[in-house]
Amino acid sequence: xxxxxxxxxxxxxxxxxxxxxxxxxxxxxxxxxxxxxxxxxxxxxxxxxxxxxxxxxxxxxxxxxxxxxxxxxxxxxxxxxxxxxxxxxxxxxxxxxxxxxxxxxxxxxxxxx
Amino acid sequence: xxxxxxxxxxxxxxxxxxxxxxxxxxxxxxxxxxxxxxxxxxxxxxxxxxxxxxxxxxxxxxxxxxxxxxxxxxxxxxxxxxxxxxxxxxxxxxxxxxxxxxxxxxxxxx
Numbered sequence: 001x002x003x004x005x006x007x008x009x010x011x012x013x014x015x016x017x018x019x020x021x022x023x024x025x026x027x028x029x030x031x032x033x034x035x036x037x038x039x040x041x042x043x044x045x046x047x048x049x050x051x052x053x054x055x056x057x058x059x060x061x062x063x064x065x066x067x068x069x070x071x072x073x074x075x076x077x078x079x080x081x082x083x084x085x086x087x088x089x090x091x092x093x094x095x096x097x098x099x100x101x102x103x104x105x106x107x108x109x110x111x112x113x
Numbered sequence: 114x115x116x117x118x119x120x121x122x123x124x125x126x127x128x129x130x131x132x133x134x135x136x137x138x139x140x141x142x143x144x145x146x147x148x149x150x151x152x153x154x155x156x157x158x159x160x161x162x163x164x165x166x167x168x169x170x171x172x173x174x175x176x177x178x179x180x181x182x183x184x185x186x187x188x189x190x191x192x193x194x195x196x197x198x199x200x201x202x203x204x205x206x207x208x209x210x211x212x213x214x215x216x217x218x219x220x221x222x223x
Contacts (some may be wrong), residue, residue: 020207033210040211040215041215042201042212042214042215042216043156043201043213045210048210060196090155091158092155101144101146101158101161101205102146102156102158102203102211103155103158104148104156105155106154106155107153107155108155
């Protein structure tokens with residue numbers, strides 16, 4: 001199994017509060033991704049990173065920001081959480097190319113009340 | 114925008130039966146991956162196919178990539194309760210990275 005951890009695994013927060021989710025990898029892979037998974041929508045890409053300090057937007061980036069200061073860590077921040085951001089968030093990594101096979105972390109279940 | 118349609122969306126069968134799930138698109142992909150996801154966990158890679166017409170076997174699971182690299186199928190022989198899960202296909206080669214289908218929810222009843 002690829003060495004990917006996510007923290008926290010579960011979080012309940014209130015509307016309007018900031019939230020940061022962390023993804024940590026031990027594989028030294030170049031690409032890292034944040035997805036959200038919702039019933040009826042499948043996996044949707046939020047943001048991705050192609051190197052330290054190099055990030056770009058995905059399909060559903062509004063309301064989210066990311067940072068990558070080290071190869072192994074990719075942070076997802078909800079500046080002001082809304083109920084529509086209640087979801088399961090997955091981090092993924094891939095080795096060399098944007099379209100390489102991706103390996104997923106265990107997920108973070110976020111509930112915004 | 115590339116889209117992947119998976120069918121059926123839901124499938125419930127008895128242990129020991131065979132089944133096939135499909136992943137179809139009008140777009141060409143450079144590769145196609147199949148993942149299985151269990152409740153409360155992240156998707157786990159089963160296989161990657163890259164050549165049109167390619168067939169890969171993983172124990173009782175057979176994966177095929179269409180000749181035109183627009184579609185794929187997953188066939189399970191003698192399904193077991195441990196095969197229960199959400200099966201996702203994902204196509205590579207697009208400008209937006211991997212394109213995921215919405216998945217097939219498979220339940221194998223003992």
